[in-house]
Amino acid sequence: MxxxxxxxxxxxxxxxxxxxxxxxxxxxxxxxxxxxxxxxxxxxxxxxxxxxxxxxxxxxxxxxxxxxxxxxxxxxxxxxxxxxxxxxxxLADPSSTREEKVTVLSKHIETHKQTRRVGKHSYVPAGERKEYYLHVVFENGAQKKLPVSLSTYNKTRTNATRTLTLEKGFFGYTIIKKGI
Structure with missing residues (x-):
């Protein structure tokens, strides 16, 4: 043992x-x-x-x-x-919670091919999987690529503003508590 x-x-x-x-x-x-x-x-x-x-x-x-x-x-x-x-x-500070409007710089779709197994060593195409992203800029100039759902992706336009809930982390780095 x-x-x-x-x-x-x-x-x-x-x-x-x-x-x-x-x-x-x-x-x-x-x-x-x-x-x-x-x-x-x-x-x-x-x-x-x-x-x-x-x-x-x-x-x-x-x-x-x-x-x-x-x-x-x-x-x-x-x-x-x-x-x-x-x-x-x-260990983020809950008292530092704030809402900030971010501007959408661009939006894009990443397409990934999926496969499925049909035999011991055989794989065939099984369609595509799409991931939706918004590239946003914050008021302080920081930029981030955020994954979003299809409905949010379709509702959002380039140069539009969206609201994020942010919080100050324990080491001083900002955390996104509630996304788009």
Missing amino acids: KALFFKIVPYVTMLVAILAWAFGYVIYGKTLIAWWEPLSMALILAIATLFFTRSWKWLTHSDNKILNGICHIFHASAFCYLMILGGNFM
């Missing part, structure tokens, strides 16, 4: 790190921040704690410093990325 546990643990930790990156990315979509800022903060924190490289030996079963360093940077930066964006989102 103990041997099975130690065989499963590396996969579970890898899954947890990938989920941390995924949840961080979802929260990033609701935060007004440049893409490189939380990523660089997470990498700087992971590199600053690089002296913990030897502690990953239990996961990699290796004394190779490069392998353990890569493992540390991947896992620590995933954790830091989620903590930076998640902390900003979850």
Whole structure:
């Protein structure tokens, strides 16, 4: 039983790190921040704690410093990325809630082809999936591409104004609480 546990643990930790990156990315979509800022903060924190490289030996079963360093940077930066964006989102100040009118610069549709499986190694086209986006500009000049529903996409015109509910996050980055 103990041997099975130690065989499963590396996969579970890898899954947890990938989920941390995924949840961080979802929260990033609701935060007004440049893409490189939380990523660089997470990498700087992971590199600053690089002296913990030897502690990953239990996961990699290796004394190779490069392998353990890569493992540390991947896992620590995933954790830091989620903590930076998640902390900003979850610990936001509710008293700073405000509504802001944004101007729609452009709108566009992204079309993705879908396939379906018909055999062991065979896939056939199954239609298209469309995603609708509005490119908006805020009063302070910040720009963001926001996903919207088809009905919102059809109702909105270019150069029109829409109202968003914004809130100040814990680390000072603005959060979109209620979308278009």
